[in-house]
Amino acid sequence: MKNKKNILIVEDETAFLYAMQSKLSIKGFNVETATTGEEGLKLVNDQKFDLIILDLLLPKMDGYDLLRELKSNPGTEKIPVVIVSNMSDKENIDSGINLGAKDFIIKSEYNLDGVVNKIMELL
Amino acid sequence: MKKSREFFHFSDCQQLGLGFWECPTSMFLFMSLLTTITMVATYLIANHYSNPEMVVFSMAAVTIIMMVVNFSINHGISKAAQSKKSLEYANEKLGKAINKLKESEKAREDFIYMIIHDLRSPLNGIRMLSELLLGGKNKIKDKSGRESVRLVNHSTNHMLSLVNDLLDFSKLEAGKFRVKKVKQNIEATLEKIIGYYLPIADSKEISFVVNKAENIPEVDFDQRGIEQVLHNLLSNALKFTEKGVITVDILYHKKNKNLSNESSAAGLFWLTANKKLNILDNSIIIAVSDTGPGISKNLATRLFKKYSQDHEQQITSEKGTGLGLVICKGIVEAHGGLIDLETKEGEGTTFYFNLPVNKEE
Numbered sequence: 412m413k414n415k416k417n418i419l420i421v422e423d424e425t426a427f428l429y430a431m432q433s434k435l436s437i438k439g440f441n442v443e444t445a446t447t448g449e450e451g452l453k454l455v456n457d458q459k460f461d462l463i464i465l466d467l468l469l470p471k472m473d474g475y476d477l478l479r480e481l482k483s484n485p486g487t488e489k490i491p492v493v494i495v496s497n498m499s500d501k502e503n504i505d506s507g508i509n510l511g512a513k514d515f516i517i518k519s520e521y522n523l524d525g526v527v528n529k530i531m532e533l534l
Numbered sequence: 535m536k537k538s539r540e541f542f543h544f545s546d547c548q549q550l551g552l553g554f555w556e557c558p559t560s561m562f563l564f565m566s567l568l569t570t571i572t573m574v575a576t577y578l579i580a581n582h583y584s585n586p587e588m589v590v591f592s593m594a595a596v597t598i599i600m601m602v603v604n605f606s607i608n609h610g611i612s613k614a615a616q617s618k619k620s621l622e623y624a625n626e627k628l629g630k631a632i633n634k635l636k637e638s639e640k641a642r643e644d645f646i647y648m649i650i651h652d653l654r655s656p657l658n659g660i661r662m663l664s665e666l667l668l669g670g671k672n673k674i675k676d677k678s679g680r681e682s683v684r685l686v687n688h689s690t691n692h693m694l695s696l697v698n699d700l701l702d703f704s705k706l707e708a709g710k711f712r713v714k715k716v717k718q719n720i721e722a723t724l725e726k727i728i729g730y731y732l733p734i735a736d737s738k739e740i741s742f743v744v745n746k747a748e749n750i751p752e753v754d755f756d757q758r759g760i761e762q763v764l765h766n767l768l769s770n771a772l773k774f775t776e777k778g779v780i781t782v783d784i785l786y787h788k789k790n791k792n793l794s795n796e797s798s799a800a801g802l803f804w805l806t807a808n809k810k811l812n813i814l815d816n817s818i819i820i821a822v823s824d825t826g827p828g829i830s831k832n833l834a835t836r837l838f839k840k841y842s843q844d845h846e847q848q849i850t851s852e853k854g855t856g857l858g859l860v861i862c863k864g865i866v867e868a869h870g871g872l873i874d875l876e877t878k879e880g881e882g883t884t885f886y887f888n889l890p891v892n893k894e895e
Contacts, residue, residue, distance in 0.1 A: 426659025432668045437670045497654045501712050519654045519694055524664040
């Protein structure tokens, strides 16, 4: 596959992070990972990404903060962000979408293939 | 002034909620006044006759008796007022204790909700890693190793579904369960969920029959919530039916009167048999009927209730928290609908629910 697409996963749950990273690599994507919001922000400023997969519950700078930061910066506002979280309350989903997330995937409602397929639909 | 009020027990009377004229002292004073007037009048009249002292003496005796009676009544009243006062104090204390209890109950619920919520993350991680090991490039080559991972995956899925049930339940309990209703076609949702169960029915000796009436209007409902209800009813029907038929009926019900006509059109076997169904006027009815063993009356009355005894052994001997139907009830009621069942032991069970159709459009 030429021109591999770059995906960033920001997620502090390492098992999920590893599974996603492996699966997406198998599907032929370049995958970068970050376990904190700050780390993720640094990576976004250094490299170009085609998609960001974002968890909401992160230490210190959480998913919402990072999303707000990304959308307020002209250099990063166009990168599509998908929230993949277990915070499944309506308020969480609404505020994620209102902040500019392209989609909201509830982790426990899909299996690994399900999450990956949903993400690939967005690319 | 205050002293005299206390002496005459007016404050006690007030405490007990008695009016001025209901108070024995007022009555006594009034009677005394009357007695005095009568006494003087009698004296004046008696003066004209032979024995005036006799009249005065008897009047005085009456007054003394009245005083004694008044004293004893007032004594009783003051006792009653005192116990009322202490009762009020105890009530106040009890109220405070109840509020405190409610607060700590709320804190406990929030805490449990948080724990259950947090349980999902690591479980999800395990599930996804095990899936990774079962397929693709990372697949385990060793056969028994793969079987172990398959079992890990199976158990994790089971555990995750329990945790999801618990989470929904604790949301219902804490009043955090909200439905986002959107006016839409419900048939598409129904087809989607049925499609999911068709292969499972095929693998058993079960055939699926779907009866759809033609006049189904759009209805306000929460996609995820109603999907969950349908998943629950269909998976239960499949779980408890070894072979036979599972029938799904969907119809639009306008008014109670026309029930039998509508039912014969839709082919609901239970509608013609039983007219005492729990059905709302102007609503969509969805019914899932199976040809399973049926449910005993005793159990049927408890199915939708939480924490009912031996619930778990009887209804979910294999899987589940036994909360599935409790959650379904919560979801349907959040839509303003009803859910209920009809069952006959040895013949089968029908679970049905209503979703009200909004008339204003």
